[in-house]
Amino acid sequence: MVDLRSRVAFADGHVAGSFNFESTGNPATYVAWLIPWGKPVTLLGDTPAQSADAQRELTRVGIDRPAAAATGDPATWVREGEQLASFPRAGFADLAEAHERDGDVVVLDVRRDSERANGFIEGSVHMPLHQLHARVGEVPDGTVWVHCAGGMRAAIAASLLDATGRKVIAIDDGFEAAAEAGLSVIRP
Incomplete structure (x- = not known):
């Protein structure tokens, strides 16, 4: 669907x-x-x-x-008695708070290789959106915070992960906000 x-x-x-x-x-x-x-x-x-x-x-x-x-x-x-599914949306500031609170947070970067080459969140897992369907089993266990450059591809990836039963949070924020929120952004 x-x-x-x-x-x-x-x-x-x-x-x-x-x-x-x-x-x-x-x-x-x-x-x-x-x-x-x-x-x-x-x-x-x-x-x-x-x-x-x-x-x-x-x-x-x-x-x-x-x-x-x-x-x-x-x-x-949906059929009678069934509930709609949902998942949270957040910003990079929320991710930074979760990092401080929980320490071990799964961050999935679904941007293209060329985008990631310009900077990425330290410790994030990189899986370009177009590869995610074939590699979904490689996404680490836990709640997955999914991000892209602006939010749309993160929402697509979050919907795909949600459909497989994973707990997800879609980051609906511009990537430039990651460093502003205090996240460690590696610039190669």
Whole structure:
């Protein structure tokens, strides 16, 4: 299931097992990277127009027709008695506080190699978003704080990890805020 709503709305409540590809963030590219070829796709969105726009874009990557689509209130997308899933969003200042409080925090950097080459959080695990689906088993145990450069790819990665049952926190913040928050940023 591909949830096209904003990352904020998705984090607040989504169908368990669904992936978040914001409709404003070129979802076709990420769907092609992270959903196995030939797997049926169900589109979930705010409006029929949002789903139709995504469907047109998905044809560019070979997904000619979704298996199904639903729009409106996410609470209507689950069976009676089921709850929507959710996970927290945070900023780099929150991560810095967690580092101070807990010490051993799993930080997953899903930026591209070229982005990481310009600086990274000391001790972070690097797994570019386009590799995450194939390498999800390599993500260390514990609550995973996921970040990218600005928040969108972190939300996609958090949705993927959440779908596998991992406890995640999506960092919805610009990477430049990491050093400002007091995190140790290594600049090679």
